[in-house]
Every structure is written in structure tokens, then in C-alpha cells.
Amino acid sequence: MTDFFLGHYAYFGIITLLIIGLYGMIFKKNLAKKLIGMTIFQVSIIMFYVASAVKWSGTVPVLDPLAGAADAAKYISPLQHCLMLTAIVVGVATSGVAFSLLIAIYRHYKTLDESVLMDRMKSS
Amino acid sequence: MIIYNSPALVPLLLLATAISIPVLAIKKTKLAYPLAVGASLFSVILSSYNIFRVWKSGPLTYHFGGWIPPIGIEYVLDPLSAFIALVINIVAFFVLWHASGVQEREIPGKSVPYYSLVLLFLCGANGIIMTGDLFNLYVFLEIFSLAGYGLIGIGEKQAPVAAFRYLIMGTVGASFYLLGLGFLYIVTGSLNMADIKNILPLIDSNPAVEAALSLMVIGIGIKMAIFPLHGWLPDAYTYAPSTTSSLIAPIGTKVAAYAIIRLLFFVFDVKFVSRTLPITDLIAWLAAIGILYGSVMAMAQKEMKRMLAYSSVAQIGYIGLGIGMANPLGFIGAVLHILNHAFMKGTLFLVAANLRKNSGHSDISRLDASYRKKLPWSMAAFTLAALSMIGLPPTAGFFSKWYLALGAIDRGNWVFLAVILVSSLLNAVYFFRILEKVYLVPPPAPKAGEDLSPKAKKRRGSLIGEEEYGLMIPCVILSFSLLLLGLGNANIVKGIIQRIIPLGM
Numbered sequence: 001m002t003d004f005f006l007g008h009y010a011y012f013g014i015i016t017l018l019i020i021g022l023y024g025m026i027f028k029k030n031l032a033k034k035l036i037g038m039t040i041f042q043v044s045i046i047m048f049y050v051a052s053a054v055k056w057s058g059t060v061p062v063l064d065p066l067a068g069a070a071d072a073a074k075y076i077s078p079l080q081h082c083l084m085l086t087a088i089v090v091g092v093a094t095s096g097v098a099f100s101l102l103i104a105i106y107r108h109y110k111t112l113d114e115s116v117l118m119d120r121m122k123s124s
Numbered sequence: 125m126i127i128y129n130s131p132a133l134v135p136l137l138l139l140a141t142a143i144s145i146p147v148l149a150i151k152k153t154k155l156a157y158p159l160a161v162g163a164s165l166f167s168v169i170l171s172s173y174n175i176f177r178v179w180k181s182g183p184l185t186y187h188f189g190g191w192i193p194p195i196g197i198e199y200v201l202d203p204l205s206a207f208i209a210l211v212i213n214i215v216a217f218f219v220l221w222h223a224s225g226v227q228e229r230e231i232p233g234k235s236v237p238y239y240s241l242v243l244l245f246l247c248g249a250n251g252i253i254m255t256g257d258l259f260n261l262y263v264f265l266e267i268f269s270l271a272g273y274g275l276i277g278i279g280e281k282q283a284p285v286a287a288f289r290y291l292i293m294g295t296v297g298a299s300f301y302l303l304g305l306g307f308l309y310i311v312t313g314s315l316n317m318a319d320i321k322n323i324l325p326l327i328d329s330n331p332a333v334e335a336a337l338s339l340m341v342i343g344i345g346i347k348m349a350i351f352p353l354h355g356w357l358p359d360a361y362t363y364a365p366s367t368t369s370s371l372i373a374p375i376g377t378k379v380a381a382y383a384i385i386r387l388l389f390f391v392f393d394v395k396f397v398s399r400t401l402p403i404t405d406l407i408a409w410l411a412a413i414g415i416l417y418g419s420v421m422a423m424a425q426k427e428m429k430r431m432l433a434y435s436s437v438a439q440i441g442y443i444g445l446g447i448g449m450a451n452p453l454g455f456i457g458a459v460l461h462i463l464n465h466a467f468m469k470g471t472l473f474l475v476a477a478n479l480r481k482n483s484g485h486s487d488i489s490r491l492d493a494s495y496r497k498k499l500p501w502s503m504a505a506f507t508l509a510a511l512s513m514i515g516l517p518p519t520a521g522f523f524s525k526w527y528l529a530l531g532a533i534d535r536g537n538w539v540f541l542a543v544i545l546v547s548s549l550l551n552a553v554y555f556f557r558i559l560e561k562v563y564l565v566p567p568p569a570p571k572a573g574e575d576l577s578p579k580a581k582k583r584r585g586s587l588i589g590e591e592e593y594g595l596m597i598p599c600v601i602l603s604f605s606l607l608l609l610g611l612g613n614a615n616i617v618k619g620i621i622q623r624i625i626p627l628g629m
């Protein structure tokens with residue numbers, strides 16, 4: 001049992017992050033905090049990919065004559081890292097769009113609190 | 125020759141134009157519109173050429189950078205993707221044609237970023253449709269969604285709030301998809317759709333694959349706005365600028381529906397999907413609830429764009445129902461309904477845009493017969509599209525419902541049949557409400573001593589002006605093509621859709 005928890009500790013950390021992110025998006029009333037929750041959620045998935053690439057006794061995926069060039073088992077899989085570089089870029093773009101929307105909301109309604117925002121949207 | 129690379133040309137052309145619009149039009153903002161329309165027209169031509177090639181000589185593939193899949197990224201054009209790409213490019217071209225009349229009035233001075241975003245959106249849509257690589261699909265899904273958030277947020281005062289809500293939900297959807305893809309990659313070690321399809325049967329029932337499937341379907345289901353995940357849709361469609369809503373309503377959700385079809389039937393096997401997880405049943409039942417819910421909510425709306433948005437929730441339900449039934453007739457119904465709904469919703473939202481442009485509002489309660497006299501052609505287009513939504517033969521909407529009903533009978537599920545019939549009645553209720561006002565209710569008589577000059581009328585919010593050709597012609601062409609699609613539906617089904625029914629259904 002302890003082996004199961006110790007052997008997968010990275011995944012338990014990732015699940016915790018994922019749930020913190022979901023909690024922030026669902027229960028926080030402030031739109032900026034929702035955005036923070038969203039970012040944590042995205043980061044947890046990036047960590048998931050990176051964790052899945054880990055190999056004990058593996059080294060960086062740069063061809064090293066000492067480690068044995070043709071033996072794939074000695075290198076960490078580089079593909080997940082490449083994929084996550086793209087996903088990080090996507091995440092940055094998403095936050096950029098989200099921040100500009102938040103600025104637009106704040107300019108119109110002078111608040112980012114959801115309940116106040118709903119009231120002001122109805123009254124206008 | 126460059127023309128042999130035509131599968132890759134459509135998204136690349138749209139992307140290149142999207143990037144070059146801000147550069148070329150920085151001094152002359154008037155250049156943005158012709159560039160966008162030109163690129164859109166060219167993408168229509170290229171996709172018709174593609175479907176011609178596919179029809180003649182079978183599926184086309186294009187390997188990026190010359191890397192052979194499964195190592196490299198490949199684009200696949202089979203009859204299904206070529207067909208859907210052609211449909212959305214045609215609808216997008218008509219919406220962009222129509223945009224010349226409304227865009228500058230609704231969002232003045234923003235034409236350069238706006239058209240650039242429109243083309244990015246179309247590039248993402250075309251990419252999702254053509255790609256044969258699951259991670260590439262994620263990237264295009266995000267390009268498409270990010271452009272969509274921008275297009276919605278540029279609208280009215282409430283639009284940024286709606287766009288922000290869509291952004292949060294859409295990002296959760298895309299992240300769920302990415303998480304599912306991670307599971308799938310860990311199990312199969314591949315990202316290529318065809319490759320994964322070959323590897324999956326070798327893996328015995330593995331909970332990771334089931335988790336991957338559910339996560340990916342939920343993720344794309346949010347983008348498709350299938351019933352309980354539709355929360356972002358009504359606000360987003362209502363507050364967005366008219367051009368955006370007439371672009372996103374026909375294209376956005378259809379592309380996600382296509383991605384679900386691709387995933388369920390062409391990556392995971394039909395048998396796998398229906399045996400280990402009852403995910404198709406789940407989609408079908410949720411879609412059936414969504415059809416009724418969307419129709420009832422549409423009846424309760426007072427504003428035309430909001431009503432059309434809820435009607436979209438219902439119509440997406442039809443597509444979901446066809447996918448969920450997972451039999452050949454249901455599949456034909458779903459693909460045919462993607463085509464029909466793109467044309468119908470395009471027409472209806474364009475007419476709503478015309479109403480807003482001419483009278484400054486689109487409240488259903490304020491409509492009367494003067495609108496028919498001032499906008500005869502738009503209203504004729506609206507009537508035809510409404511009849512098609514209700515499903516009267518010979519309009520196109522009848523035939524997709526016909527195939528869906530046949531699919532429900534074939535499956536022996538009478539509840540689905542009842543849902544299809546009842547929802548047609550509900551559609552009739554909320555569309556005839558408008559048609560009755562426009563054709564039968566006389567306009568209020570002018571009060572004594574009222575100023576009847578056009579300027580005063582405009583101030584009061586009543587209708588002025590005649591129909592503009594640029595606003596009228598796209599609606600009329602789109603709506604009359606509904607008749608053509610209806611009459612020619614046998615050819616479409618025989619020539620294209622029957623060729624693409626996945627094996628094992």
C-alpha cells in the first residue's frame with residue numbers, strides 16, 4: 001500500500017493541483033481568482049505530461065557517446081516535453097486573452113466580483 | 125507543383141492572410157475587408173478542388189516536412205473531412221460577404237483586428253477538420269477557440285463577461301482533452317489517429333484507455349455545447365457582434381461535433397466505444413434531453429438572437445443524437461444535419477443581423493408587418509430557413525430529421541423517435557410566433573401629430589430605409605440553397621455520406 005503511494009507520489013501531487021484548480025474556477029467569486037484557478041489547472045496537466053516522461057536512470061535526451069548512442073532506454077522521452085512547450089505557449093496565449101477580457105470587464109463595470117457584476121449587468 | 129499540396133494549402137492560406145492583414149492594412153484599414161473575403165473565397169475554391177480530387181481518386185494525405193507518419197504530422201482528406209471543410213468554408217464566405225454591411229456599424233474602427241481574428245478562427249476550424257494527428261488537433265482547437273473568445277468579446281457591453289465565461293469553460297474543455305490525450309499517449313505511444321486505431325485493438329481492456337475516451341469526449345463536448353455543458357452558449361451568441369454570432373453558430377459547434385465523430389468512430393473503434401463504455405448511449409440520451417430543453421427555452425425567449433442561441437442547443441442535440449445512436453442511418457442523419465444546420469443557422473443569424481441593422485433591435489415582441497414590407501427578401505429567407513428548421517419537406521431540414529427518425533426506428537428506441545417528433549412541434553411553435561407577427565400583425569397606427577419624417581422615425585426606433593443588396597443577397601442565396609440541398613439530398617447521401625460510414629457500424 002505504501003509502495004503504491006510512494007511510487008506514484010508525483011501523480012498524487014498532480015491530482016491535488018488539478019482539484020485546487022477546479023475548486024478555484026467553480027467556487028471563487030472573483031473573476032481574477034477564477035483565472036488563477038484555470039492557470040493552476042493547466043499547469044497540473046503540463047506536470048502530468050512531464051511526469052509521464054520520467055525514466056529512472058535515464059538522462060537528458062541529447063545524444064551522448066558515453067551513454068551509448070543507440071540505446072533509447074537510457075534517455076528520457078523528449079516528445080512529452082516538446083508537446084508541453086506547445087501547450088505552455090497555448091496557456092500563455094489563453095491567459096493573455098483572459099486578462100484583456102478582464103480589463104474590458106473592469107472598464108465597463110468597475111468590478112470583478114461575480115455577484116456585484118451580475119447586479120450591474122441586470123441594472124444596465 | 126504546389127497544387128498537389130492542396131490539403132495543406134487551405135489552413136496555411138488562411139493563416140498567412142490572417143497574419144498579413146495587420147501588416148498590409150496598417151495604413152489603409154479599408155484593405156482588411158477585401159483581403160479577408162478574398163482569402164475566404166480562395167479557400168472555398170481550394171476546398172471544392174480538394175473534394176473533387178478526393179471524390180475522383182480517394183483519400184489524400186499530406187506529410188508536413190516530409191516526415192512519414194506516425195513520426196511526422198499528417199493531414200488527411202477523406203470524403204468526410206473534405207465535405208465538412210467545404211461546407212464551413214462556403215458558409216463562412218457568405219457570412220463574410222454579409223459582414224461588409226454590418227461590421228463597420230456595430231464595431232466601428234476595429235476592422236483590421238476583427239478580420240484578422242475571423243481568418244484565424246477559420247484557419248483553426250479547417251485545421252481541426254483536416255489534421256490526422258491528435259495533438260495537432262488540440263493546437264488547432266485552441267487557435268480556433270482563442271480567436272472565438274476574441275470575436276465574442278469585441279461585441280456589446282456584456283460581451284466580455286460572456287466571452288470570459290466561455291474562455292474558462294472552453295479552456296477546461298481543451299485541458300480535459302489534453303489530459304485524455306496524455307493517457308492515450310502513455311498507453312499507445314502514438315499521436316497519429318490512424319496509428320492509434322491500429323494499436324488500440326491490441327490492448328485489452330485497459331482503464332486508462334476508457335478514462336482517455338471519457339475525458340476527450342467531455343472536453344470536446346464542452347466546445348460542442350452538448351446539453352449539460354452548454355452553459356456558455358446563449359450569452360456568448362446573444363452579446364457577440366452579429367457577424368460573429370452568424371459565424372460561430374454555424375461553424376463553431378459543428379467543427380467540435382466533427383471532432384467527436386472523428387474520435388469516436390475513426391480513432392476508437394465503434395465496437396470498443398459501445399462495448400466497454402456506454403458513452404454513445406450517454407451522448408444520445410443527453411442529446412435527447414438537450415433537444416427538448418433547448419426548444420422549450422427557445423420558446424420562452426423575447427429576443428431573437430437569444431432564441432436562436434437556445435435553438436442551437438436543441439439543434440446540436442440532433443447531431444449528438446445521430447452520433448449517439450451509432451448506426452449507419454443515425455450517422456447519415458448527423459452528418460447531413462451538420463450541413464443543413466450550418467446553412468439554416470447561418471441564414472437565421474444573418475437575418476437577425478439585418479433586423480438589428482435596419483431597426484436597431486431584434487425584439488420579437490416589437491415585430492410587425494411593416495418589417496415584411498421593408499425587408500421582403502430577408503423575411504422570405506427567414507421564413508424558408510424557419511420552415512427548414514421545423515422540418516417541412518422539401519427543405520433540407522426535413523431530410524436530416526428523416527434519417528435520424530429512421531435511425532431511431534432501426535435501433536428500436538421509440539423515445540428518441542418521440543423526441544424528434546415533439547421537438548419539431550416545439551420548433552414550429554417558436555418560429556411561427558415570429559412568422560405570425562411579421563406576416564399578420566398590422567403595424568401600430570401613427571398617433572395624431574406624430575412626426576413622420578425618416579429622422580424622427582429612426583429616433584423612435586421604427587424601421588427606415590430599404591434593403592441593401594450586400595445584406596440581402598447572402599441571406600437569400602443561403603436560404604434558397606436549403607431548397608437545393610433538400611431536393612438534392614439523395615445525391616449528397618449516395619455520393620458522399622454513404623462512402624464514409626465507418627466500418628463495423
